Amino acid sequence: MMDLYSKNDNPFKGNFKTLESLVDRISEVFHCPVTIEDANHRLLAYSQHNEESDQARIQTIIGRRVPEKVINSLWKNHILAKINRTDEPVRIAQIKEVGLGDRIAIAIRKNNEVLGYIWALEVERKLSDQSFPLFKQAAQAVKNQLLQLQGQQKEADEGVNEFFWKLLTGNVRSKKEIREKFVEFQLLPPVFFSVVVFQFQEVISKENQQQIFYLLSTTQQLKVIFRVFDEKEVIMLTAPNEDKYTENDLKTFIREFITRMSNRFSINSITGGSGTISQDYTDIERSYQEALFVLQCQKKFPDLTAQLFNYRELGIYRYLDLILEKNRLEHYENHSLKKLKQYDLKHHSQLFHTLETYLNFDSNMNEAAKALHIHLNTLSYRLKRIAEIGEINLRDPHQKVTLFIDLKLERLQEKEHL
Amino acid sequence: MMDLYSKNDNPFKGNFKTLESLVDRISEVFHCPVTIEDANHRLLAYSQHNEESDQARIQTIIGRRVPEKVINSLWKNHILAKINRTDEPVRIAQIKEVGLGDRIAIAIRKNNEVLGYIWALEVERKLSDQSFPLFKQAAQAVKNQLLQLQGQQKEADEGVNEFFWKLLTGNVRSKKEIREKFVEFQLLPPVFFSVVVFQFQEVISKENQQQIFYLLSTTQQLKVIFRVFDEKEVIMLTAPNEDKYTENDLKTFIREFITRMSNRFSINSITGGSGTISQDYTDIERSYQEALFVLQCQKKFPDLTAQLFNYRELGIYRYLDLILEKNRLEHYENHSLKKLKQYDLKHHSQLFHTLETYLNFDSNMNEAAKALHIHLNTLSYRLKRIAEIGEINLRDPHQKVTLFIDLKLERLQEKEHL
DNA sequence: TTTAAATGTTAATTGGAGTGCCAAAAGAAA
DNA sequence: TTTCTTTTGGCACTCCAATTAACATTTAAA
Structure with missing residues (x-):
């Protein structure tokens, strides 16, 4: 024919x-x-x-x-x-x-x-x-x-974006209004949701937007109900495909998004975070702020970038700001760490860093020694000195936890001074 | 004769x-x-x-x-x-x-x-x-x-007490006034000082007061500049004998005071705490509040009573209130602990308590097993289950620190509900 | 209701990894 | 130089993970 x-x-x-x-x-x-x-x-x-x-x-x-x-x-x-x-x-x-x-x-x-x-x-x-x-x-x-x-689609889309921004900024308080809007946009209101934010190195171009749209609509682990671009960020409201919604779902979603953006479009160094999973639509604003907070933490503690994505997973990092403020108010300074720092200055030693590494490796001598590129016995000796000089009992979990946190606070302050 | x-x-x-x-x-x-x-x-x-x-x-x-x-x-x-x-x-x-x-x-x-x-x-x-x-x-x-x-002495004394109360409650702000008063009372203003508070089981009787006076003036580790009685408490302003003043000095002072009250006068269950050592007299009020806070912590965590006396030593306990408040605001709940608790209820197991003990013994299996009165392998098995059920990695220091704190928070809440 | 199977828990044993201690060597400071 | 601090090697010892068997409890089926 x-x-x-x-x-x-x-x-x-x-x-x-x-x-x-x-x-x-x-x-x-x-x-x-x-x-x-x-x-x-x-x-x-x-x-x-x-x-x-x-x-x-x-x-x-x-x-x-x-x-x-x-x-x-x-x-x-x-x-x-x-x-x-x-x-x-x-x-x-x-x-x-x-x-x-x-x-x-x-x-x-x-x-x-x-x-x-x-x-x-x-x-x-x-x-x-x-x-x-x-x-x-x-x-x-x-x-x-x-x-x-x-x-035709685009006009409708923009109305959606506006509504999403209202939700993110807490400008829609009544649940009734939210439900009505969902109907208007022909969307099924999800039972569970969480706000996810990805942050790019550069401002997101139109081309990038297409690529992101592409990735989002091809992943099927998760429903992305709303998405909106804001300078270097994409903000999205996600919902599960099934009835359950766990932090792990979000984790794999964020991980895969980042690796795919890298593998397929060669866009690297994207960071991602998610807020608490909730059922109450008035929590959207908080979930958004929490996602942003996760990104902030990742920036301050780059080691975390590949590990912690959900606000609930942040553990002690959730408290650091609060604690730092309190400590400043009280002129608090960790006695042990102060002494170690002074000793390091005088003797050009590295007791401070040794202690930090040791604690970061969960008090595992072997791993810590490897990471520090020193002999096992060297580490053993240094720890003994640390205990003496800092008046620390390295078998007391309370002291160790306190040191762990205070070390994180030191890092936080370093960052802030830059 | x-x-x-x-x-x-x-x-x-x-x-x-x-x-x-x-x-x-x-x-x-x-x-x-x-x-x-x-x-x-x-x-x-x-x-x-x-x-x-x-x-x-x-x-x-x-x-x-x-x-x-x-x-x-x-x-x-x-x-x-x-x-x-x-x-x-x-x-x-x-x-x-x-x-x-x-x-x-x-x-x-x-x-x-x-x-x-x-x-x-x-x-x-x-x-x-x-x-x-x-x-x-x-x-x-x-x-x-x-x-x-x-x-003659007594009349002068009462003026001193009044002045001390003013200092404790932050009602003397000007340093000049403080200096003048010291001269009036023929006291040498100390370079370093710290407020120490002892709390008794009962209201302190006249007889007890004499005994306390007696002990205070016979101890020579420390100068007690002011002392005042308030219901069940003695509050005192202490200063060192030498130029230096360390937390350890205060620690031994408090410890010895308590043991001596017990040994000599059979007055038991006294608790003691001290505020931060300072040089600025306007900090007296804070030092007092801090000493009281130490006593509160000891009440909430009786294990500490024999260990932590100085505010600076409190470590994470200084933060718990703050964290608890934040968590309540955010409806935060530790996921792992929640699951363990649920499991315990269902299976009449003791994973929660096992984890707590294990962490309190600095992840030392032997000691924890002894304290729990279980076989080493039983503990080993339970920890494996804890890791599975709670989705915990017990080799990750951050997770452990988070759990440690969240466990303390649980204890704190228990106390508060009573 | 009984029986069998599945699941959850505890205990004994083992090799191997991790740790503490001593002495010697190397380096830094007085 | 001496003295103090730091690093390293070697050894004995402790501790922990893995395996297996035994026991208890729950669930499912007969």
Whole structure:
């Protein structure tokens, strides 16, 4: 049937009322099952071609999005990167592990921004390279359709953003109002939620925003209900997929987001934090502030950046500010640490740092010695001296806890003086 | 010469202008070196007898008080207790270790209150029991003299107390005023000072007050500048004897005061605390509040009572109130501890208490197992379960410190609910 | 209700890792 | 130089994790 259209004719011209009718036309032209996704691999439309299609397509249609494992696989094989880079259609060999058959894909783009993808499955017959110009015309046609849809979407989006900001800043107090808004935006109010904030090195560009949107909508561990950009930060309201919501879910979400931003888009040094999980919408503001506090702590104690993401996990770091203030008021100074510091100055020793390392390694001599690059017995001797000079009993947990905290406070003050 | 006075005559009748003239008269009568001390073994007067006297007397005269080791020795040998108990003179055999020769002593008392002592040394000749009635007459005469002196003293004292209360409550702000008052009371303003508070089980009686006065003036580690009684408490302003003043000085002072009150007067369960050592007199109020805070902590955590006396030593206990308040505000609850508690309830286990003990014994399995009366391996197993159920990594110092503090907070809350 | 299976808890034994102590060597300060 | 402080090596000892068996308690099935 391909012959029906001459080379110079554009079979996708004219107004298609819906994306569905357009996808059917494309399918007709290529004699293939065709799928159209948005930039985030959400299913937009699929052809009613009743021929065989592969496992990946079936799952995509059923789940209304491309399964995560398929996306991961396409990234790992550098296929998505290639599609995003070029205007040309890309041939994709089958990937059996994820049930993906041979297919051809092309990105739908406006200038440099990717709006979505067209996928054509080669289950029935292989498409020759001669069909490539036609593919590009198809992509053009879909682009026009998408832009129309996006235009409508955006207006609604901005209303959502405004509402989210109100929630974050505690300007919506009544629960009734919140519930109504959720209905208005056609969102299901989540039972549990938590605010997550990611902080970037630079101000987040439009391009970055697209990339973030992309990642967020492809992760399926978590629902992201609202998201909003603020200079170097993305703030989002997250909810669980299931009934339970644990700190661990948030932890893995944040971890994966950061590694994926790094692996896929080479954007590094992102930090992330989350506030307390709550059920009460009036707690959103606090959850937001808590997430910000986590980021502050990570900045002050870089060791934590890879470990502590949730406010509840911060443990003693939650108290440090409070304690520091009290100590300043009372002119408090840890006697032992003071003496050790004085001794270090006089004798060019490193008792202070030795003690800190020792305590940070949970009083494990071996590990501490390794970290300090000194002999085990050297550490043993130094600890004996530390106990003498600082009048410390290193077997008294209370003294150790006090020292641990006071050492953290010292670090905190160092940072503040810079 | 004794024959000069008939048995019924009183050789100590009449007005002696000074205590010195009276002591000389006594010495004449008994042909002995005689010393008069107040209830606190401070030298009041001594005879100008130029015969030999023993080492103890010489030191007493030079130091203007009985050396502490002599007092201790007299207590240990139950001599002072006996003197205090009876109206009769008491014979004292020599105690070579402290340079004390044979002597006779009698308490000077008004009703039950001991005002002081008369000591007669038997260096030249032994006194017979027949002189005992004379001794009692001498004591009577000294009593009258002392009462006159005390009367004058008391008036001055009350002015001092009032001033001390003003200092404690922060009602004297200007340093000039403070300095002037010190001069008025003929006191040397100390360079360093700290407020010490002792708390008794019962309201402090007049008798107790005497005992406390006694102990305070016999301890020589420390100068007690002011002291004042308030219901169950004694509050005092202490200063060092030397230029330095360390927390350790205060610690030993408090410890010894408590043990001595117990050993000598059988007054038990006294608690003591001290505020920060300072040089600025306007800090007296704070030092007082801090001493009170130490006592509060000891009440809430009885384990500490024998260990922590100084505010600076309180370590994390200084922060607990603050942290508790913050946690309440944020509805914070330690996740791990919550799970352990729930598990304990379900399975009638003791994971919570096990963890607490383990941490309180500085993660020493052996000691913790002993304290819990369980087998080492039982503890090992429980810790494994604790780690699983509470999602705790018992090798992470930060988690451990957090748990340690949160466990203390739990204890604190228990106390508060009672 | 009884029985069997599963789960949770305690105790004994073991090798290996971690720790404390002594003496000697190296370095720094008086 | 001497004296004090610091580092290192070696040795004996303690402590802890892992395994296994035994016992208690709960759950499920017969």
